[in-house]
Amino acid sequence: MSATTATETEEAAVRDVINATLAQEMERDDSVYIQGIDVAGRGGTSNILKGLDDRFGRDRVRNTPISEEAMVGSGLGAAATGMRPVVEVMYCGFLAEAGDELLNQVAKMRYMFGGKLDLPLVIRTKNVMGANAAAQHSQSLHHWMAAIPGLKVVCISTPADTKGLLTAAVRSDDPVLLFEHGGVYNKSGPVPTGDHVCEIGEAAVEREGGDVTVVATQQQLWNAFEAADTLAEEGVSVEVVSPRTISPLDTETIVESARKTGRCVVVDESPLSYGTQSHIAAEISEQAFFSLDFPVQRVGVKNVPTPFSPSLEDEVVPDTDDILETVRTLV
Amino acid sequence: MSATTATETEEAAVRDVINATLAQEMERDDSVYIQGIDVAGRGGTSNILKGLDDRFGRDRVRNTPISEEAMVGSGLGAAATGMRPVVEVMYCGFLAEAGDELLNQVAKMRYMFGGKLDLPLVIRTKNVMGANAAAQHSQSLHHWMAAIPGLKVVCISTPADTKGLLTAAVRSDDPVLLFEHGGVYNKSGPVPTGDHVCEIGEAAVEREGGDVTVVATQQQLWNAFEAADTLAEEGVSVEVVSPRTISPLDTETIVESARKTGRCVVVDESPLSYGTQSHIAAEISEQAFFSLDFPVQRVGVKNVPTPFSPSLEDEVVPDTDDILETVRTLV
Amino acid sequence: MNSASEYDLDLSDEDRIELLRTMRRIREFESTVQNKFADAEIPGFLHLYIGQEAIAAGVCHALDERDHLTSTHRGHGHCIARGLATDRMAAELYGKETGYCRGKGGSMHIADVEAGMLGANGIVAGGIPIACGAAVSAQMRDSDEVAVSFFGDGALSEGAFHESFNLAGTWNLPLVGIIENNQYGEMTGLDEQHPPAALDDLTIYGEPYGAARDRVDGMDVEAVYGAAKQAVERGRTGGGPSLVECVAYRFEGHHEGDSQFYRDEGEYDEWKQKDPLLTYPEKLIDEGVITEEEYAEMEAGIETEIEEAIEFARESDLPDPSEAYEGLYSEGGGHA
Amino acid sequence: MNSASEYDLDLSDEDRIELLRTMRRIREFESTVQNKFADAEIPGFLHLYIGQEAIAAGVCHALDERDHLTSTHRGHGHCIARGLATDRMAAELYGKETGYCRGKGGSMHIADVEAGMLGANGIVAGGIPIACGAAVSAQMRDSDEVAVSFFGDGALSEGAFHESFNLAGTWNLPLVGIIENNQYGEMTGLDEQHPPAALDDLTIYGEPYGAARDRVDGMDVEAVYGAAKQAVERGRTGGGPSLVECVAYRFEGHHEGDSQFYRDEGEYDEWKQKDPLLTYPEKLIDEGVITEEEYAEMEAGIETEIEEAIEFARESDLPDPSEAYEGLYSEGGGHA
Ligand SMILES: Cc1ncc(C[n+]2csc(CCOP(=O)(O)OP(=O)(O)O)c2C)c(N)n1
């Protein structure tokens, strides 16, 4: 099954799409509920959930104590017994508080138990980079979760994806970690108005091009669009690929593009060592080896935590210029 | 500074080298102490620490409650205030219980505080694969820790390394995660008798060869030796490289070998997606691109938790045959 | 510490015989797999429940089919008391495809979610948040289901216990925690693992959460049943969480292979007097609930059951290696 | 809830003036950076301590130079009370190279380990295990140092609190926990975050650990001092851990930008009556410890100090971008 084709679209921002999609799924299925810190009242840490408490009641939009282990672990237990919890973990760095639940329980339960058990659990969290929030709040950790077999890891980047992927996540019978991004919440774009489901595990070629493939996620996808525009003016045709799902990764789509262009840049906000870029680059290098003109280039964070000061954070977090510069070394 | 040259050696097993090295460092420096579950009495989960309690007293070999957050977090606090704790986390899967301490505190404290603070903290844990211990106890997680900038991650494989790397770890002013391995504890080999320190961040070319480079860790390093012997008989000369430190990775040594042979296999027990192999392969593919005859091959776990049943675990965990088979596709 | 007399028990003779049978079946299963492990027929780890049978039997007798439970690394007793089949359990221990987890889980991960058994767990305190979630689910579905979590004394030191009970207290969840105080966490005694304030009564850990606290003789199956029944009833009727400490003893090593260097002189013998599989049959025979002959017959039947379970396990096939890549997700395997 | 009269206070006039000065300096710093944040001079997050000044001032007055402390996301008050320099603090908030963390940490991570200040912490309860470790270190080095951890009411729901205090109780560590009950965790009231059993006295969370429990008026700096002094003394003399709840109120938003939709009618005004920066100067003036003029002079001096601190911050340089790759390890940067 591929992404549902939906013709009608309307313009919306990612933050509103998340809200509307959760509302849609809560309307559709009584067993869907939300829990997390300040999800009622405040509407979650980025106010994304605003109004859902009034609409669906405090029983289905539940404020928890500050207890990530209990939030995630109880979500798992509820998912195993007939509910479809959507847990909000405010910042991705707080996932580590529920480290055991994620690594040893959520990811392994179905497999360890012989594959028989549906676990319709969604964990929403957000990557944050570029907001001067310092090392504990400014993190990108989708790669860290993707390194755990048993967790499906999705990164949302565009408004349309947001609807398609979040809908798929809530309807999935597997645990899905949905990484939102602080720098993407206010991005607007067309969103299909009808039922719109993106298959988890399918990448999207967001722009076609022939000279260079840029694989990019979240905020960096938007930077890649910008870079592609600039490069188009320079006569360089960039194909922009959004992995959308980080695990399981759609290597086929990515590798196909790499075979076509022979030149690839992977841009992501994880560290250059053991980050998303390394894995994607390894897959491309292996599978498109004989089609590559140049080594795959990785753009990311040079293996430091995120510093607070704007002058330092700007240095550390990739931007459009970094993408431009890197692409130019290949053409 | 390179590894100290020590001429005299004696034969010893990894488990005994750990014990002796910790004893040596505790003798040398009063601020070194051990804490963990059952470290006194039992001598830790694999009896590695046997006798250290009698020798150094219960004050320096401290049994903790079953509280990984407190074990690791208090280790950090003690390291910041004049002690040199060596914390044992019984199985690497239990690291996740101290997820916040590792990701947000231990790894980031020095950096966030402006670089001024020494944190001489060692966390010893073990990878276990092939012992029918099932998914929660049978894990390899050095890649997961290596994905966190700020943690030095060391994998021990040979008895000589064990002495050199553990000594370096205890004397280091940075947090070091030392991954031991259940399948390596009883491996014997020559160990320098004098003071022996291996620089953290230096790989070792364990065997020289000209046809193929095999980069391998821990149990898989021993398998690689076996494979190299077999292949030598077939006329294939294998260079075996042990990264020793996984983070920061000594890409120079690895890439140099890749440039020489043009053919590489990376063998490790992390998952093929987002594991150690991917990062090492990405580095080789990028830096040795124009010297490679074939794509870098990755041998690892095909993205499932470790199953319990011997028939399944044997399938999942790489062995010498897997290495042989993979090398043979390249020559 | 409460004995059975403190509770208003409603046990018929059949119930009491059933309690005895459950305990006897657990003991027989455990002793048998202990031998098979020694013979290297069973791979991996084995944490035996011998000595603690009264806890699983007593608690599970207080549950309904619709209730949920989570267990520990020492989980065989809970599975048997919950009604899981010993043949599929044995097959799981042998790593066979007919096992409850198709060989993927082994001793530490037996589960049968349809039977409300949400799994043994290799992580200390790992089952508690899961049970807490089952309690949330029960509450949200307006059911009167209860979630019971078994865990050891050692689990009280894990944050997961505290966060779960704090949530249960805040949300008034039908969560029952059963502390199996077997005097040790691995090879370390309680006094090295808990503050003095808690040693005399581990249920003090439930105090901040407003959990109903009860402390019973964990070697007395009827006392355990009485305490569990109260706690379950409380959960079922909206009374919120409970924490029950069952004071007992583990007669075998922490896991098979443990030298048991840590036991105090005479300690074992003292506790052995209270072995529920000595005292309870005696009691039921004394009270005329069962005759010696009937008990011998029961034992023989159980021996046969367990022998057959082992036979079933032995004769079952190991899973095909390709099965390693199945069962990770709803759509199947793990390649990506 | 204890007031100052319950304690045997040993405060000289100088001490009391010092307490006032500390609180006033915190308030001035906070109000000033609040404005600078509104002017977009300060990047990132800002969690203000306004209303809670008596806690930091009272507790830190009970400490010696050799003691250690950990703080929270709301940490400026602890830093100032501990004696950190407001200019280097301001510079850190501005992300300047002259800041305590050379601009790497910002508001949530100010630290000065040499001054025993083991850092603010962006993770709720993140500082507690670290303080626990400082207490282990103090004990092992046979020093009489004490480790104090400040944390909010919300932190009591985190496993890290429980594991740390359980360890402290078991090992009899010189750990003092200061609960700053400011009535909210973010935008959610206490009653949604804690079981009813705990609401009236949050120190009940310390009961299982054998922590000495004390609950004081957190708007009364002398009461706080009295409670802290007892707790610190206890730790110093081998009496083990303590848990002190300081009941207070946060007058500003959870962080700057918070609409404060959640406050109950009249609640703010009621608490405002107890504002330590209204009541304490009044009291000291009433009691003749300080004159109005002296206080006005003190205030003026503090205003100048903080103005200069801001000037220092403004005039300092942003760190050179290359500094981003320094300071990760003892040997320097992060490349690998
Ligand atoms: C998080 C975690 N830490 C440590 C262990 C190792 N471990 C297995 S069983 C055990 C002791 C548990 O003690 P208790 O809870 O009293 O249960 P008992 O074994 O006595 O039944 C320990 C420490 C583990 N499995 N999980």
Ligand SMILES: Cc1ncc(C[n+]2csc(CCOP(=O)(O)OP(=O)(O)O)c2C)c(N)n1
């Ligand atoms: C582990 C973790 N979870 C959630 C958060 C988000 N957060 C920041 S402050 C806060 C509220 C803390 O409440 P409390 O401990 O009472 O401190 P207060 O803000 O009231 O001073 C929360 C939930 C966090 N920083 N860390």
Ligand SMILES: [Mg+2]
């Ligand atoms: Mg126990």
Ligand SMILES: [Mg+2]
């Ligand atoms: Mg608060």
